[in-house]
Amino acid sequence: MHSATTHEPRTLGDHTWQDQAACRTSTHHTVDPELFFPGPDEIDRITAAKTICAQCPVRRTCLDTALENGDRDGIRGGLTEEERDALHSRLPQRVDYARINATFAGGDVHLSRAERRAVARDAYQAGIPADRLARLLKITVEHAKKLYRHAAREISHRNTKTTRTAKAAPITPAKTPARADLGTAA
Numbered sequence: 001m002h003s004a005t006t007h008e009p010r011t012l013g014d015h016t017w018q019d020q021a022a023c024r025t026s027t028h029h030t031v032d033p034e035l036f037f038p039g040p041d042e043i044d045r046i047t048a049a050k051t052i053c054a055q056c057p058v059r060r061t062c063l064d065t066a067l068e069n070g071d072r073d074g075i076r077g078g079l080t081e082e083e084r085d086a087l088h089s090r091l092p093q094r095v096d097y098a099r100i101n102a103t104f105a106g107g108d109v110h111l112s113r114a115e116r117r118a119v120a121r122d123a124y125q126a127g128i129p130a131d132r133l134a135r136l137l138k139i140t141v142e143h144a145k146k147l148y149r150h151a152a153r154e155i156s157h158r159n160t161k162t163t164r165t166a167k168a169a170p171i172t173p174a175k176t177p178a179r180a181d182l183g184t185a186a
């Protein structure tokens with residue numbers, strides 16, 4: 001999932017958002033949890049669950065959590081299992097800069113594989129030592145060094161490609177405006 005969202009990512013292990021869930025049974029209203037596990041043809045139950053999700057203030061966090069936990073069961077974040085399927089599959093490619101920035105700020109947030117590589121690439125280019133990257137990503141120094149080797153190869157490959165493209169670009173002669181292009185000023 002590619003996203004340029006400004007949504008504040010959830011800190012790993014934080015469940016406090018569930019206190020605001022619209023599907024939570026409280027002293028004021030009861031919600032049948034089974035409503036969120038309808039069969040594929042139970043349109044009325046699906047509609048009822050989605051109506052609750054549509055009013056939920058933590059819908060986005062609920063969806064993120066389901067994706068990050070690989071929770072494919074039931075309606076989450078207003079989406080059915082079938083509707084979430086493609087998002088689950090694309091999660092490893094998600095690049096959300098809010099998460100990358102939160103990681104550099106020391107936050108403990110879920111990172112996709114692509115986001116993890118983006119952190120390593122940015123850290124490598126900023127000259128951040130491998131042991132600091134290890135602390136940011138909560139991985140071993142060996143693993144951080146491996147990510148740096150990958151980042152170095154990726155950057156070198158990208159630079160080579162840019163140089164080749166620049167060399168191959170045809171030289172376009174400067175366009176001399178035709179008299180007609182000059183309009184009334186001619």
Ligand code: SF4
Binds near residue numbers: 022
């Ligand atoms: S989005 Fe729907 S399933 Fe998720 S917490 Fe809100 S009401 Fe419950």
